[in-house]
Amino acid sequence: MKVFFDNCTSPTLASTLHGFISHEGHSAVHIRDVQGLPKGRSSADVEWLDFLRRSNDAWIFISGDGRVLKNPAERAALRSAGLHGFILAPAYQKHPLHQVASIILWRWPEIVQVAKLLAPPSMHEVPINKTARLRPLPL
Template identity: 35%
Template sequence: MKFFFDNTMSRKVVGALQVLDSSQQIVHLTARFPADTPDAEWISTLSAEEDWIIISGDVRITRNPGERAAWLESRLLAFFLAKGWTNQPLWEQAWRFVKWWPRIVEQAAWMKPPAGFIVPLKDSKLEQVRI
């Protein structure tokens, strides 16, 4: 599977995941695009390549009409980090996300896009985004 992390996730955490799970293709936004690339632009590019799974801390993508439309039209699977994730210190964010990683990979393996999930900071269940 191919996982694409936007700028809301630390490149260090993404780098750690690349080492910990070499069976997946794991890419940070800055490896492919300038850091300030608008969401709709990178979503569109990934859509054309197909089979990408988005990991984003920008849950507004699920609510902002333009970004939501770009995501839904992309037909990409997405996991959005719930409020609070991006405010965590690096080590806190890292251990919490590594703990979630097997569940995210498992969910991504059987879910058909377009679909989205909210990854809670402390709860134990993914919440499906209404499409």
Template identity: 35%
Template sequence: MNFLFDNNLPPSWAATFVAASQRKFPAAWLADVHHLREKFPAGTPDVFWMEALEREMPWTIISGDSFRKGQGAERRAIRAYGLSVFVLQASWAAMPYWAKLAQFSLWWPRIVELAGTVKGNTVEVPWRLSSGFRTR
């Protein structure tokens, strides 16, 4: 599985989690991890890069964006292209940077394990681990 952190998350997170994950997951679970800006120019419309990722399947997107803009074009693209998307719930936005990084590190193994099973869906990642994932 390939993972892409979008522009709503810090570019350093991709490098952080790929480094932290080496030798922790089977190679088939974690093939490649990038930040959006490593693969596409800044400002590339969501639907464009989603379509491009579809040609390089399988990809999982990690986002702080709810993909509700553009009259649903992004959500239709997620379904049509069979992308797995994990969206941080709105409650994450109010948290300080280091708290977000620490909390995401607790969610990361669960995201990696679940990524291949949610194709064409968006899964909300709540702040609290006890809340569990919610598919939208």
């Protein structure tokens, strides 16, 4: 499985998660490091969603921007891409980067479980509270 981090997240999160999951055969990459995107890091959400959809790899994405669910074109792209998406709760913006990274690592087994058990597309919010469960979001 490959994990895509969009522009609303720090590249540090992708490299941290990659270091943690690479021994399991997974990888994580930030949008700035993805080759083949139409406009590179400046690609719109619908463009990178289409890129991931056309890929032969199994992708999930992590975003810090819940507004992707409010734009009709982006919602349609999310549904047609057939991906599992994980949106960081707004509270993440108020926490230092090292704490955000630690919570994503803490949540990794739960994220993998959701991706294995549910048929895509699916969207979940990742709460900041370590004891709270991932919250399903409507697509």
